[in-house]
Amino acid sequence: MKTKIKICGLRRKEDIVYVNAARPDYCGFILNVPQSRRNMDPEGLKGLLEELDPGIVPVGVFVNEDTNTILRIVRESGLKMIQLHGQEGEEMVRTIRETAGVPVIKAVSVKSREDVERAAGFPADYLLFDCGTGGTGRSFDWSCLEEAKQPYFLAGGIGIHNMKEAVERFHPFAVDLSSSVETDGVKDEKKIADAVHMLRSLT
Ligand SMILES: O=C(O)c1ccccc1N[C@@H]1O[C@H](COP(=O)(O)O)[C@@H](O)[C@H]1O
Secondary structure (H helix, E strand, C coil), X not given: CCCEEEEXXXXXXXXXXXXXXXXXXXXXXXXXXXXXXXXECHHHHHHHHHHCCCCCEEXXXXXXXXXXXXXXXXXXXXXXXXXXXXXXXXXXXXXXXXXXCCCEEEEEECCCHHHHHHHCCCCCCEEEEEXXXXXXXXXXXXXXXXXXXXXXXXXXXXXXXXXXHHHHHHCCCEEEECHHHEECCEECHHHHHHHHHXXXXXX
């Protein structure tokens, strides 16, 4: 199967224009995470999603958010996928997956092979392997991925400099980019286009 691509951390109208032109498979919105410079208020989300090309799946990224708040935001905004990027436990992942009616991605911070092995027990539709807290622009030791048993999103410092190696060596379900497609802290149209173009040329 061809590796897909997600562009994460959109928050401006221009960002929607950029992804509509580049056409990644998924795009992500960091919601109610004030410690992130990519944070956006869910109030503004519906308006952005109305402008999004229907062929791009919008993913809501939450960090240790209350379950009912996640379910309400998904219901009201039209998000098509949920990414849990904090310390959410199995029970919460299961509840959200059963109730929200959209697929759930569970992010796991990888420091060792054991982190990847343990993640196999999560009742999520997809796992996402990342470095640290998310959106850091840093990679982890990819040799840990040799223990991965199910389809996963690969995140953490992915860009055009290392995407070829990531895809050809590990065949992730999707690569997930944020920092590498920004200039001066905002999304960059050309970097997004180049990243999506490179991914399509690889697979
Ligand atoms: O991007 C953030 O600020 C962020 C904040 C909180 C949770 C997740 C966040 N981003 C996720 O990080 C990876 C991309 O990381 P990178 O910048 O390319 O290294 C992706 O999964 C985003 O959803």
